[in-house]
Amino acid sequence: MPPGNVIGVDLGGTKLLAGAVDSGLVVHHRAWRASRERDQAELLDDLVDAVDELRAAMDWNVDAVGFGIPCLIDQEQGRALMAVNLPIADLAFRDVMSERLGIPVYIDNDANVAALVEQRFGAAQGAENVVMLTIGTGIGGGVVVNGESYRGGSGAGVELGHMVIDMDGPRCQGNCPNRGCLEAVASGTAMIREAERIARENPGTPLAIELERRGTLPGPLITELAHDGDAGARQALEHVGRRLGVGISSLVNIFEPEVVVIGGGVIGAGDLLLEPAREEFRARVLPVLADRPIVPARFGEEAGMLGAACLALDGQVRRTTA
């Protein structure tokens, strides 16, 4: 039996991914659930259900569970304070889940754990200072400073997606009262909105035909059409990429990371998204910092799940050596 087996759970705005992971960060089983249109009680039931499914599938014991949740977190109390894109508010998440699962539970913001695993084993390996953005339904942010996750005073910090890049821009989404946040103009949701606008203005194009047929344009389809060369889909990705580059130039000016990592569902677009971001970034960042690389997450859409597993493995090491 390999030592230190955990489950990592990444709770996203549209789906949750759970993985049974050993101490070498090898994934043995995965479980998925939809997270859209669930209330808080249903979300917790789904989380427990996904963890139970993995525990039943494994022939070894699970020592702990790590959760990456798109939420502001009070680390000391283990409370989920508020989420922008999920119905989670003022919840004693760590206590509730550890009681229901009967094993130790560790929680952190989903983008913080993604940044941690990319810094330790992934695209930012070897760098001590890293900024990561995870782009999905919203935009999550993670910052590693001198090799450690930076979380602010209580653990609720580094909401990089709610950095304003356009003071009079569109209203931000969900529970954020601000306008023109990076999340409002460069998330997967913003990309879909942009692609649908382009489709309506260009009837007869592949993008417009798909919109008419489905009534909406799913993110992965936009990416697929863009890879196939559809001009409208490429334009939507470029639009989002440029706004991303504006945000990244501020983040690099502020944190001076050695590398910026981009992850989340939208990263399937690869350079179709990243090249416009790099171009905009180089034009705006303070010139001595213009050489900082902007790279895709190594672990792609699994960065959050693996990061949550990493959080649980770290927690167990601290627990046994304390």
Ligand SMILES: [Zn+2]
């Ligand atoms: Zn916002």
